[in-house]
Amino acid sequence: MARKLFGTDGIRGKANVFPMTADMALRLGAAAGRYFRRDRSTAHRVVIGKDTRLSGYMFENALTAGLTSTGMNVLLLSPVPTPAVGFLTQSMRADLGIMISASHNPHEDNGIKFFGPDGFKLSDEAEAEIEALLDTGVEPAQATNIGRAKHIYDGRFRYNERVKSTFPREMRLDGMKVVVDCANGAAYRTAPEVLWELGADVIPVGVSPDGTNINKDCGSTHPRLAAETIVAHGADVGICLDGDADRVMILDETGAVADGDQLMALLAARWAAEGVLKGGALVATVMSNLGLERHLEDNNLRLERTPVGDRYVVEAMRKGGYNLGGEQSGHIVMTDYATTGDGLIAGLQFLAEMVRSGKPASALVQQFEPCPQLLQNVRFDLGQTPLESAKVQSAIKDAEDRLNGHGRLLIRKSGTEPLIRVMAECEDEDVLRDVVSSVVSAVEAAV
Missing domain, CATH: 3.40.120.10 (Alpha-D-Glucose-1,6-Bisphosphate, subunit A, domain 3)
Known part of the structure; x- marks a missing residue:
């Protein structure tokens, strides 16, 4: 089952622009709540952390609404690091952990990352199933089974103690x-x-x-x-x-x-x-x-x-x-x-x-x-497919031929931003610059 919304690290994009809208976060919360509450019992809980972006308040509230509508009980951690969410999901015996963050991106962006009950990020398969629930719709819980939400004020301190425990006593x-x-x-x-x-x-x-x-x-x-x-x-x-x-x-x-x-x-x-x-x-x-x-x-x-x-x-x-x-x-x-x-x-x-x-x-x-390494990025618009261009493919083949036995070339779409990343390694720095420049020029022409 293919994923459309999820990238290499959850769902990410510019706040208030699809897919990072409050409406989508609400629907996503409901879909994730239904996925993790398939047995319909009332004991399920989810922890939600966030970073310091202004849009985090909006997504926190929207996710909470969606999750509680399916009967999930929500525990709000406020600003904590992403690894704290992984740790506290497992430590607090939660069924699901969510981190609202776009990591190293600028403040205009935001993202939603999911953690399973073991504290590890969800598999591609689990994310695809949650996406499928978005398409089919989610049955809400009965009024008497709506979930509750509460703030956990000592989550940061629990995580602090965990971090210190990794340092030699x-x-x-x-x-x-x-x-x-x-x-x-x-x-x-x-x-x-x-x-x-x-x-x-x-x-x-x-x-x-x-x-x-x-x-x-x-x-x-x-x-x-x-x-x-x-x-x-x-x-x-x-x-x-x-x-x-x-x-x-x-x-x-x-x-x-x-x-x-x-x-x-x-x-x-x-x-x-x-x-x-x-x-x-x-x-x-x-x-x-x-x-x-x-x-x-x-x-x-x-x-x-x-x-x-x-x-x-x-x-x-x-x-x-x-x-x-x-x-x-x-x-x-x-x-x-x-x-x-x-x-x-x-x-x-x-x-x-x-x-x-x-x-x-x-x-x-x-x-x-x-080893000398050069990375350049080319930004493209959503819907464009520059890597499918025949001229780009030809430039890539020529670059690989030049590097054969002397280095390596890696071309990929970023999973977190609309960027084509062009990276090469070669001991000969003149060749390195030439091959990266030739591929970047071809990609830029295609976009």
Whole structure:
């Protein structure tokens, strides 16, 4: 059964424009409520979290109306990170978890992500079944069986304790000056609280959300603010989260940025040395750098690649019995600790390695020499199919022929934005620029 609304990470789009409208959220809530309440009992519950976008209030209310109309009891968490929803869905014995967030996107966008009762994101099949219920209509509950809604005010603190429990008990962060950029998003209170409670001297930025400044010139996609703050305050390290705190970038004491590939390489080596890396492998997407794959091979470890999207990383990890995976963009998945990417837990793992090794961040962030990689995006209008163009297909074939044996080319539609992503890797940077430019030009002409 094909999905139409769901992308690689739930449903996402511009607020008040189809499909991200209040009406669709209400209908989606009713469909999800009916899907998870098929036995018609009255004990079902759902937890709903959100980030700090202004439109989150609208979608929270609409989803609540739809869910309660089918008899689901709704527990409202207010702003919490996405991984907190996964954790609390399982911890609170809920049947369903929902996160209202568009992650690293600008405030005008929003999204809806679903978690099953085990705290993991729903499968493609489950999402397709929920979509089917949208088409067929949902029978509401009888008046006496309408669900209730209530606020859960300690959800953030429950999650804080879970995050701290992943940090070695014998360690503290006393004397370590840490810049944490919360992107004016969901972790604006959680991250500084956790770091302070573990003993760090915390310098928070991006902790003044106003509904419209989430991810704006801050956070993991815009680390310049954190880098400047590190240098200005003489900090030891920086942790940059995105709007819903499921991804992270690490900055060293000079402000240099390490992406998810470098962090995964560090954790894989550490866990392998400790004998806790399951399966002798790291799971990452097709976007991860070729240098990471070579680095792992040099250390007798494997890289298992998946399609783009942390949900596909998690699916491969669960299927293969692996416990470490993630994306170059900073989603780091550690299934021993969390059911989805968790930027704060990943950041704490890096800080633990600083304490354990006694090394500065700059000595840990560069685990391997990356292969030259170039990524360019081309925006297109909904309804357009530029990748089906004969000229685009011809340009792609020519680029692949030039890279044959010397690199790789990856062309894909984004699952979260109307973008065609053109990425290539090649040791020869002149060839790299040429092949990417030729494909991008062809795609631009097609749109």
